[in-house]
Amino acid sequence: MPDSSGDTAEDTATQVFADHRELLFSVVYNLLGSVADTEDVLQDTWLSWVPRNRASSAEEIANPRAYLVRIAVNHALARQAAISRRRETYIGPWLPEPLVTATTTTNMPDPALRAESVSMALLVVLETLTPLERAVFVLHEVFGYAHTEIADILDRTPSAIRQLAHRAREHVHARRPRYQADPRLQQQVTERFLAAALGGDLDALLQILAPEVTMWTDGGGKVRATTLRPVHGRDKVARMITGVSTHAPQNIDVRYRTVNGDPSALLFADDAPFAVMIIDLTPDGNQVSGIYVVTNPEKLSRIEDEK
Secondary structure, three states, X not given: OOOOHHHHHHHHHHHHHHHHHHHHHHHHHHHHOOHHHHHHHHHHHHHHHHHHHHOOOOOOOOOHHHHHHHHHHHHHHXXXXXXXXXXXXXXXXXXXXXXXXXXXXXXXXXXXXXXXXXXXXXXXXHOOOOXXXXXXXXXXXXXXXXXXXXXXXXXXXXXXXXXXXXXXXXXXXXXXXXXOOOHHHHHHHHHHHXXXXXXXXXXXXHHHEEEEEEEEEEOOOOOOOOOOOOEEOHHHHHHHHHHHHOOOOOOEEEXXXXXXXXXXXXXXXXXXXXXXXXXXXXXXXXOEEEEEEEOOHHHHOOOOOOO
């Protein structure tokens, strides 16, 4: 009779991987900010995982979750050099690929995927860390791993991990103080901002924008570029928005969804995704401190037209 033990081991390995895939995706996406790269890393993780389980002489893995996270994180770090080279030739500001979900109070994500952990604003700040600092920050601050666990994942000493964690935390908090905007308020301000922006209402924009507001627009050189660098300051941002609004398609359809955990706006033209817009509020919630607009078609290709 044929030996079915290999098939059984592979079936078990497949199920274990599937059980942890959502966690692995979230961890790697937070490290890379790209869905395509994240999927490639998960494929590499799978290819490393299955042979380990097929080997008849292999010892049983006591903690598959920890083992898979370790493989995924190290595969992600190994891709960083290639990703960095690719971004050196990227045209204009680079923003993470938006993750879009329906806006709903039910079916809330796992606590490890809470809004702040995957917000566009935080991901932009994480881009300024070294790959190791980012890995330590994400694993510790977002997913709650202890320094000793991270030391095992990254093959570093606990003291080295604590130093990396301290540097990363100081760097992130200096650029983004810890606070969580009220989702309902963020939705309301997003709607007000978009009405003023699409209507070209300069006075309304000047009222809603914070004095030190910054706007990032990521077109990747594939659509008409509005700016090759982030734009800083209320007057410059407001005038840029009113100028751009005069060239926007006339048949813009706005749909409100959750993007990277935040209430945000999806703009469609002729039933095709035209832009994703996320705003960040000041700590008091009264004004817009950051605007993130993704128009690169490659980063919008996974967005479905759900009316």
